[in-house]
Amino acid sequence: MAEPAARIEDEALTPALVAAVLDAAAAGDVLRLTDLLDPLHAADIADLLEQVEPADRQALLALWGRQIDGEILSEIDEAIREEVIESLPADVVAEAVRELDTDDVVDILEDLEEPQQARILGALEGVDRVAVQQALAYPEYSAGRLMQRELVIAPLHWTVGEAIDWLRAATDLPNQFYHVILVDPRMRPQGYVTLGRLLSARRDTALTALTEGSFRTVPATESETEVAWIFTQYHLISLPVVDAAGRLAGVITIDDAMTVLDEEHEEDILRMAGVGDEASLSDSVAQAARGRALWLGVNLVTAILASLVIDLFAATIEALVALAVLMPVVASMGGNAGTQTMTVAVRALATRDLTARNMLRVVRREVAVGAVNGLLFGTVMAGVTALWFGLPMLALVIGLAMVLTLVAAALGGILIPVGLDRLGIDPALASGPFVTTVTDVVGFLAFLGLAAAVLL
Amino acid sequence: MAEPAARIEDEALTPALVAAVLDAAAAGDVLRLTDLLDPLHAADIADLLEQVEPADRQALLALWGRQIDGEILSEIDEAIREEVIESLPADVVAEAVRELDTDDVVDILEDLEEPQQARILGALEGVDRVAVQQALAYPEYSAGRLMQRELVIAPLHWTVGEAIDWLRAATDLPNQFYHVILVDPRMRPQGYVTLGRLLSARRDTALTALTEGSFRTVPATESETEVAWIFTQYHLISLPVVDAAGRLAGVITIDDAMTVLDEEHEEDILRMAGVGDEASLSDSVAQAARGRALWLGVNLVTAILASLVIDLFAATIEALVALAVLMPVVASMGGNAGTQTMTVAVRALATRDLTARNMLRVVRREVAVGAVNGLLFGTVMAGVTALWFGLPMLALVIGLAMVLTLVAAALGGILIPVGLDRLGIDPALASGPFVTTVTDVVGFLAFLGLAAAVLL
Numbered sequence: 024m025a026e027p028a029a030r031i032e033d034e035a036l037t038p039a040l041v042a043a044v045l046d047a048a049a050a051g052d053v054l055r056l057t058d059l060l061d062p063l064h065a066a067d068i069a070d071l072l073e074q075v076e077p078a079d080r081q082a083l084l085a086l087w088g089r090q091i092d093g094e095i096l097s098e099i100d101e102a103i104r105e106e107v108i109e110s111l112p113a114d115v116v117a118e119a120v121r122e123l124d125t126d127d128v129v130d131i132l133e134d135l136e137e138p139q140q141a142r143i144l145g146a147l148e149g150v151d152r153v154a155v156q157q158a159l160a161y162p163e164y165s166a167g168r169l170m171q172r173e174l175v176i177a178p179l180h181w182t183v184g185e186a187i188d189w190l191r192a193a194t195d196l197p198n199q200f201y202h203v204i205l206v207d208p209r210m211r212p213q214g215y216v217t218l219g220r221l222l223s224a225r226r227d228t229a230l231t232a233l234t235e236g237s238f239r240t241v242p243a244t245e246s247e248t249e250v251a252w253i254f255t256q257y258h259l260i261s262l263p264v265v266d267a268a269g270r271l272a273g274v275i276t277i278d279d280a281m282t283v284l285d286e287e288h289e290e291d292i293l294r295m296a297g298v299g300d301e302a303s304l305s306d307s308v309a310q311a312a313r314g315r316a317l318w319l320g321v322n323l324v325t326a327i328l329a330s331l332v333i334d335l336f337a338a339t340i341e342a343l344v345a346l347a348v349l350m351p352v353v354a355s356m357g358g359n360a361g362t363q364t365m366t367v368a369v370r371a372l373a374t375r376d377l378t379a380r381n382m383l384r385v386v387r388r389e390v391a392v393g394a395v396n397g398l399l400f401g402t403v404m405a406g407v408t409a410l411w412f413g414l415p416m417l418a419l420v421i422g423l424a425m426v427l428t429l430v431a432a433a434l435g436g437i438l439i440p441v442g443l444d445r446l447g448i449d450p451a452l453a454s455g456p457f458v459t460t461v462t463d464v465v466g467f468l469a470f471l472g473l474a475a476a477v478l479l
Numbered sequence: 480m481a482e483p484a485a486r487i488e489d490e491a492l493t494p495a496l497v498a499a500v501l502d503a504a505a506a507g508d509v510l511r512l513t514d515l516l517d518p519l520h521a522a523d524i525a526d527l528l529e530q531v532e533p534a535d536r537q538a539l540l541a542l543w544g545r546q547i548d549g550e551i552l553s554e555i556d557e558a559i560r561e562e563v564i565e566s567l568p569a570d571v572v573a574e575a576v577r578e579l580d581t582d583d584v585v586d587i588l589e590d591l592e593e594p595q596q597a598r599i600l601g602a603l604e605g606v607d608r609v610a611v612q613q614a615l616a617y618p619e620y621s622a623g624r625l626m627q628r629e630l631v632i633a634p635l636h637w638t639v640g641e642a643i644d645w646l647r648a649a650t651d652l653p654n655q656f657y658h659v660i661l662v663d664p665r666m667r668p669q670g671y672v673t674l675g676r677l678l679s680a681r682r683d684t685a686l687t688a689l690t691e692g693s694f695r696t697v698p699a700t701e702s703e704t705e706v707a708w709i710f711t712q713y714h715l716i717s718l719p720v721v722d723a724a725g726r727l728a729g730v731i732t733i734d735d736a737m738t739v740l741d742e743e744h745e746e747d748i749l750r751m752a753g754v755g756d757e758a759s760l761s762d763s764v765a766q767a768a769r770g771r772a773l774w775l776g777v778n779l780v781t782a783i784l785a786s787l788v789i790d791l792f793a794a795t796i797e798a799l800v801a802l803a804v805l806m807p808v809v810a811s812m813g814g815n816a817g818t819q820t821m822t823v824a825v826r827a828l829a830t831r832d833l834t835a836r837n838m839l840r841v842v843r844r845e846v847a848v849g850a851v852n853g854l855l856f857g858t859v860m861a862g863v864t865a866l867w868f869g870l871p872m873l874a875l876v877i878g879l880a881m882v883l884t885l886v887a888a889a890l891g892g893i894l895i896p897v898g899l900d901r902l903g904i905d906p907a908l909a910s911g912p913f914v915t916t917v918t919d920v921v922g923f924l925a926f927l928g929l930a931a932a933v934l935l
Contacts, residue, residue: 038835064693066712074837190678200675201657201716218674219656222646237520255741256522258734260657260716278714281737285711288744289826292751296822297815304823304832304841311844312851315819319852322815326808327863333804340796340803347796347803348789351919352782354807359753359778363771366752367760370745376760379494381530385760388767395768396775407783463807 036067036074044071048083056087069098072107073305084110091115093123101134102305108139117146124198125151126171126279129158133168158273166250167243169283170264170273173197176204177230179213184226186216199276201260205230210270212263214238240265243272247283252375254280294451295369297322321456329354329463336471339478345412346474349421353470356400357428357462364389364436365458369450372440386437393433394426401425416477424470428462431469435461492523492530500527504538512543525554528563529761540566547571549579557590558761564595573602580654581607582627582735585614589624614729622706623699625739626720626729629653632660633686635669640682642672655732657716661686666726668719670694696721699728703739708831710736750907751825753778777912785810785919792927795934801868802930805877809926812856813884813918820845820892821914825906828896842893849889850882857881872933880926884918887925891917 040059047055060068072080080103084091088111096119099107108116120128120143128147132140132155144152154172161167175196177186186203190196202215214234224233240263241250253262254277262280266272297318306314333340333350340346367389371377377385405422409415439457440450496515503511516524528536536559540547544567552575555563564572576584576599584603588596588611600608610628617623631652633642642659646652658671670690680689696719697706709718710733718736722728753774762770789796789806796802823845827833833841861878865871895913896906 041834041836064713066714070831073832074834076840187678190675191681193679196675196679199716218678219646219652222643222674222678223649223652225647255737257520258522260655260734277733277737278716281711281733281740284737284740285744288741288748289830292744292748292822292826295748296751296818298819298822304827304837304844308844308847308851312848312855315816315848316852316855318819319812319815319856322811323808323856323859326811329811330804330808333807337800337804341800344793344797344803347800347806348786348793350803351789351807351810351923352779352786355778355782355785355915355919356775359775360771362752363754363774366748366754370748371760374745375526376529378497378530380497381760384532388760388764391764392768392771395764396772399768399772400775400779403779459811463811467807 036063036070041071041074044083045075045079048079048086051086053086056083057090060087060090065092065094066098068095069100073100073103077106080107081110088112089115091119093119093121093127096120097123097127097131100305104131105135105139108135108143113142113146116143120146121148121151124171124173125154125158126169126273126275128155129168132159133163161243164247165243166241166245166247166264166275167272169247169250169279170243170275171197172273173200174204174271174274175200175202176206176271177216179205179207179231181205181230182226183221183224183228183230183233186221186230187226199278200274201276202235202274203230204263204271204274205234206271212240212265212271215261215263217260238263241275242267248287250275251280251283251287255284291369291373291451294449295366295455297455318456322459325456325460325463328460329467332464332467333471336467336475339471339475343417343474343478345414345417346471349408349417350467350470352404353421353424353428354463354466356404356425357432357466358459360393360396360429361432361436361458361462362455364393364433365440365454368437368440369454372444372450377441382441386434389433389437390430393429393431397426397429400429414478417474420473420477421470424466424473427469428466431465432458432462435465492519492526497527497530500539501531501535504535504542507542509542512539513546516543516546521548521550522554524551525556529556529559533562536563537566544568545571547575549575549577549583552576553579553583553587556761560587561591561595564591564599569598569602572599576602577604577607580627580629581610581614582625582729582731584611585624588615589619617699620703621699622697622701622703622720622731623728625703625706625735626699626731627653628729629656630660630727630730631656631658632662632727633672635661635663635687637661637686638682639677639680639684639686639689642677642686643682655734656730657732658691658730659686660719660727660730661690662727668696668721668727671717671719673716694719697731698723704743706731707736707739707743711740747825747829747907750905751822751911753911774912778915781912781916781919784916785923788920788923789927792923792931795927795931799873799930799934801870801873802927805864805873806923806926808860809877809880809884810919810922812860812881813888813922814915816849816852816885817888817892817914817918818911820849820889821896821910824893824896825910828900828906833897838897842890845889845893846886849885849887853882853885856885870934873930876929876933877926880922880929883925884922887921888914888918891921 044056044059047059084107091111132143144155147155158168202217203221204212205214206212215238216230216233217235220233237257237259243264243266253259260277262275263271264273264275298315368377401422404425405418408421409418435458440454443450443453500512500515503515540563547567588599600611603611614624658673659677660668661670662668671694672686672689673691676689693713693715699720699722716733718731719727720729720731754771824833857878860881861874864877865874891914896910899906899909
């Protein structure tokens with residue numbers, strides 16, 4: 024019988040549900056726990072395990088751990104996965120990984136320590152173990168790590184009827200597949216046919232007559248970033264992966280590409296904010312503090328650099344303390360304008376919208392935007408300064424400094440990410456400190472330098 | 480015959496290719512242009528049109544515009560889509576949109592002005608026009624706008640054989656479909672069957688015996704953000720959409736969800752950097768400057784607020800100008816630490832990892848991280864200050880101020896996004912200025928206040 028239509032609202036991990044689960048765990052009520060957790064999707068159970076306190080998690084696992092399956096294991100965040108696997112009986116883990124496709128096993132394995140890796144590899148059947156070990160031989164974050172080995176292939180010369188008969192007889196089809204991949208006698212992929220076309224074509228049609236124009240392949244050594252980009256750019260559903268000899272090695276499906284895309288975006292956002300590779304909210308204080316300290320350290324150096332610039336003008340500030348009051352405004356506006364341009368540039372580099380060809384045009388546009396907003400806010404700030412301190416020359420100085428700083432912010436905001444990208448350094452990770460240095464130094468130098476020249 | 484395996488490297492939009500296309504356009508060589516552009520994917524042609532100068536774009540369209548099809552139109556960035564459609568002959572546009580699925584037509588239409596909308600609607604066949612108009616009646620950014628009306632459905636009581644026979648006979652199957660959706664006599668979706676299972680099951684098997692556990696539906700009024708989240712969370716390939724009466728209204732496929740996910744991330748990153756809803760590199764100077772001015776304006780107000788705090792201590796600074804030299808260090812470190820925490824919080828809210836249940840734990844962790852890094856960098860900066868200015872009390876003051884500021888940054892960095900989220904305001908858009916105000920004000924107040932108390 025068809026299952027009743029599940030409504031998202033009924034299933035979501037509500038606070039009430041989490042509370043009920045914790046109550047049942049505290050009461051040691053395994054039956055109630057099973058009643059509550061059974062209807063949940065593996066992803067929601069994994070979320071629940073991530074959100075509760077470590078002690079509650081252990082209590083839950085002790086009572087209900089035997090019912091954890093492969094899908095839940097692969098949904099669990101890597102920050103707590105090791106802890107979860109550690110606390111499960113060996114046979115539960117073995118059973119769980121055996122039901123997964125090889126790509127999911129690889130995803131679980133690559134974050135584990137040596138002894139746990141060996142334990143899980145040992146639980147796999149011979150042929151799956153070899154497939155997983157081969158995948159692990161590819162570099163981290165490569166297509167080879169992402170692909171599943173379970174394939175649905177057909178020789179080039181088959182007809183629709185032959186393919187359908189073979190599919191009907193097959194007993195070990197992958198959990199997910201959307202295409203039949205056509206291979207030549209040397210296992211080199213030559214095209215693919217969607218299941219929809221296969222289903223609706225006549226039995227005597229040649230498979231080669233039904234291949235899709237969207238077909239393309241990637242080498243197993245290709246980076247997963249590139250893979251995610253290819254999926255997005257060409258709206259693919261699956262992407263065959265080839266080895267160095269051009270033979271079909273596996274296939275990547277869109278759900279895995281979507282996961283990569285999600286992770287990459289997350290990484291980009293966190294990197295741009297200087298949070299490094301912080302994995303999740305489950306990271307410990309020490310892990311989180313260490314990850315962020317690196318960037319704060321870099322920032323401290325650039326901030327001291329800015330202080331050295333200010334120190335050059337100590338006498339000027341002593342003569343006119345209003346300069347000390349106003350100088351953070353110039354630096355802060357420059358910093359923000361620089362971050363705006365930098366973010367646009369980093370994103371455009373990631374989506375490949377910023378190329379050698381349109382570089383000059385984009386730089387011109389950013390400088391123009393910086394000049395326009397510099398004039399606008401320079402004028403406003405000059406007005407504020409004139410009213411506040413009653414010093415027209417100081418007003419002129421801060422207005423001019425603002426224009427100079429915002430133009431410098433625009434230049435730094437685009438040229439620094441582009442330069443880092445050309446040097447092969449991730450612009451999302453490294454641009455921030457450099458841009459801030461430029462805007463701080465230019466901001467203080469312009470404001471205090473002009474003040475020294477004009478006012479004293 | 481199967482097409483030869485396309486290699487990504489051969490097809491990508493290389494600078495050489497773009498140059499060749501522009502040369503051909505300049506020479507008015509339509510044949511060469513066709514030779515160059517024909518092998519390209521629609522997404523690459525769209526990228527090319529976006530990257531070239533407006534004048535070159537017009538020249539290209541004049542020569543080659545008649546060959547633009549629906550797929551290229553839907554790939555083109557909305558920033559230039561209007562311009563492109565404007566310059567194409569009416570019959571080309573009509574022909575192009577007629578071959579698209581309804582969701583793609585809606586996607587093109589919703590960004591156009593009234594007269595162009597009417598022109599395109601008029602070009603559609605009656606039944607498609609009604610479908611598109613119905614979709615446009617749903618709110619912007621809703622599931623109803625995202626779904627395609629082209630459906631593959633089967634009555635609940637059918638067998639595999641009946642479904643396959645019907646699929647074979649069907650002449651207007653959607654361009655993409657991965658499931659057969661089972662509906663009851665009142666058109667309410669009850670489950671779905673993957674094409675893979677359909678293909679591999681016996682003809683006499685009931686479809687209801689093959690339904691997938693992943694099946695769920697969303698109301699047409701659901702937001703596209705929620706839709707993207709559901710796809711990611713539950714690894715869906717397609718998601719049936721129901722109307723207010725629970726009847727099947729359409730289906731959303733994963734490629735559309737991936738596009739939404741991509742756009743939402745883009746939006747989040749740009750919003751956090753205060754770039755607003757800047758559409759693309761093709762935006763004009765005026766558009767870009769206006770979008771960013773809003774945030775710079777807010778920042779100017781908060782910066783002046785910080786200046787007022789400094790002004791309270793003008794006499795202190797006059798007495799010890801080293802304070803002016805060092806104060807930006809405290810503010811800058813606070814600002815960066817605040818941004819780090821804020822980014823983690825905004826992300827965790829978006830991925831629903833931060834809930835009422837683990838809030839307190841996360842706040843405690845952030846404060847602890849702030850204290851640890853405050854102590855670390857406070858100590859370093861105290862050392863630097865002692866060496867630089869030879870004033871032990873000043874060193875103590877900056878060290879203490881740093882600890883206070885980094886703890887305040889942690890608190891502000893998490894409580895402000897959470898508070899905004901509870902008020903229904905997008906934390907990615909609005910957190911930045913508030914967090915910066917907190918860190919600036921606390922930073923200057925702590926450093927200058929302590930200095931006034933201890934040093935003078």
